[in-house]
Amino acid sequence: MADDCIFCQIVDGEIPARVVYEDADVLAFLDANPLAPGHTLVIPKAHHETLGDLPPESGEMTFAALHYLTPIVEDVVDADASTVAFNNGEAAGQEVPHVHGHIIPRFEGDGGTPIHAVAGGRPDLADDELDDLADDIADAAGET
Numbered sequence: 001m002a003d004d005c006i007f008c009q010i011v012d013g014e015i016p017a018r019v020v021y022e023d024a025d026v027l028a029f030l031d032a033n034p035l036a037p038g039h040t041l042v043i044p045k046a047h048h049e050t051l052g053d054l055p056p057e058s059g060e061m062t063f064a065a066l067h068y069l070t071p072i073v074e075d076v077v078d079a080d081a082s083t084v085a086f087n088n089g090e091a092a093g094q095e096v097p098h099v100h101g102h103i104i105p106r107f108e109g110d111g112g113t114p115i116h117a118v119a120g121g122r123p124d125l126a127d128d129e130l131d132d133l134a135d136d137i138a139d140a141a142g143e144t
């Protein structure tokens, strides 16, 4: 628990939230400033800032909860689809420094954008640069 973290305070019950799901490792609650009806945040209970900081087991449990809850949230608000995403780090727009996945229900004609719109302009990468990047990431990942 990080004393100054809003989401840790929600986990501890010090700040109220509209909790929709809880298990030993994960908590899910409605976003206080929703982008759509049903906008839900899914967090590991343990305080970690980014996905890279998260221990594997905690990441697995967080993804399992996202996987479980996404179709449920869609059904409850009768959504046509959903955007499921993490703002992973401050430069990506993360405002609360405690890992959280967003489930944002989407509706035909809702005026929103696809996730392709989040990163500014597309870089102009040549084929050999793409090949090198793929090799570098595959080497770093260790298994292909």
Ligand code: 5GP
Residues within 6 Å of the ligand: 006, 015, 017, 018, 029, 030, 031, 032, 033, 034, 041, 086, 087, 093, 094, 095, 096, 097
């Ligand atoms: P981020 O930009 O960090 O990915 O998103 C943080 C999200 O947390 C925002 O969508 C914001 O509305 C939500 N949020 C911030 N403070 C609170 C809070 O105290 N309670 C709840 N339920 N949501 C919050």
Ligand code: ZN
Residues within 6 Å of the ligand: 001, 002, 005, 006, 007, 008, 009, 046, 047, 048, 097, 098
């Ligand atoms: Zn926290």
